Amino acid sequence: MITLFDSFLIRAALAGTGVAIAAAPLGCFVIWRRMAYFGDATAHASILGVALALGFQVPIFAGVLIIALLMATAVSSLSGRGFAMDTLLGVLAHSSLAFGLVAVSFLQGIRIDLMAYLFGDILAVSRIDLAVIWGGATLVLLLLWARWSALLTATLSPDLAYAAGINPKREQLVLTVALALVVAVAIKVVGVLLISALLLIPAAAARPFAATPERMAAIAASIGALAALVGLQASFVLDTPTGPTIVCAAAVFFALTNLGSAIWKNRLPAVSNDR
Template sequence: MLDDFLIRAALAGIGVALAAGPLGVFVVWRRMAYFGDATAHAAILGVALALAASLPVTVGVLVVALAMALAVTWLAARGQSMDVGLGVLAHAALALGLVAVSFVPNARLDLSAWLFGDILAVTRGDLAVIWSGAALVVALIGWRWGRLLTSTVSEDLAQSAGINPGRERLILILALAVTVAVALKVVGALLISALLLIPAAAARAVARSPEAMVLGAVGIGILATLGGLGLSLRLDSPAGPSIVAAAAVVYALTLLWRRP
């Protein structure tokens, strides 16, 4: 029989895949890969602030991830170059987080767990947070699906249909911040964007409709989670990177399958 900690790890990974799949397709469609990367890097600063204020880590990460996403949106609205702005904010937030952690009194933590994830240490309480966050993300995207899809295809078309593209963008930002907060312990700050991007990119190679792409991204995310955990157990490799590596293998296979 499987050990209890492996079951919790699998359930945690599946919960993250449920949130990352639907959100990841919009990351791919809107070319927001660097946007997700910057938000994920800010998570370490959220960890430091949560420890300093004696708050749950998820709360600190959620607040900082949301603040980072809003800051990037604000820079874009002011005409700043997105690639430069994202690069500056991503690296600055990560560096500030690593420095801030060192100044938190009586804080003993394994930074590698926050950078690369520690899915095997997930507790029942963590599972409740992960699945609650995943349910919120799925509910948000399901509720606004048609409007999000229209504003993604064309903001002009969305406006002519009475849809506010800015509001839909804020909903995606909120969903991204929640996903980063719940995924941090599973794959870590440096790998969250990979879990958002790779399953969705793999699903795009074989999907024939937006809905099929969402389902494919969720399925590939779950497959990568279970495959990565199995690889980690067999090879004694880090679980978070193993999950991302498994997703990358699936992506390569979908590209080969798509070749004429």
């Protein structure tokens, strides 16, 4: 019996949408906290998780999640201990990616499509992959919903958070777990090298039109989902790599929203003068 999920394009569209609506709101916190390199380091470390998962014959999702959590925890614990944050993140991001690529080369008797893990292979998403992606996305959204107020307070002012009885370090751990989950579910869609782009670009595109944090998160999720669908369609029509095409679509939306915002701001004084 043929069902809707037997179409690889439908599965790809659902996978891209699931990753986008989880990554974009989380990307808002990444932008507000100026953690762009943090997301990059966690994503790059995930290729080491792929290698270890294949070597020990455990699910890829589990290996990537464990390594992403370890990387995010290591960065959080090492920050403020004599290293500049951008230097620390640069060292950890590139070294973990290099160790992962070297580890993959030692795998014997295992065929691995490295390009699929680096740039994603959304068209090969299976029903099981789809369940993992939406399960992880749901967990991330529930985590953000449950901790939204505390996360926002800790992001705006750690001192205010302490005064309100909120532990900023605990909220940082919540973001760490959410980021690791997004990286683990997104690797199949856009790959290691493009995960941070899916985190940052939709959130940055939503910023000019967001009067409140909640609105920014909602607009970012909408832009991310639309970029996934438009990128998938463009990839199918133009015969281009799907993961990079999705990121290109998000980049186009970023350019359009910022251009539209600039035009609107320039138009406002003229309208005021006419009155």
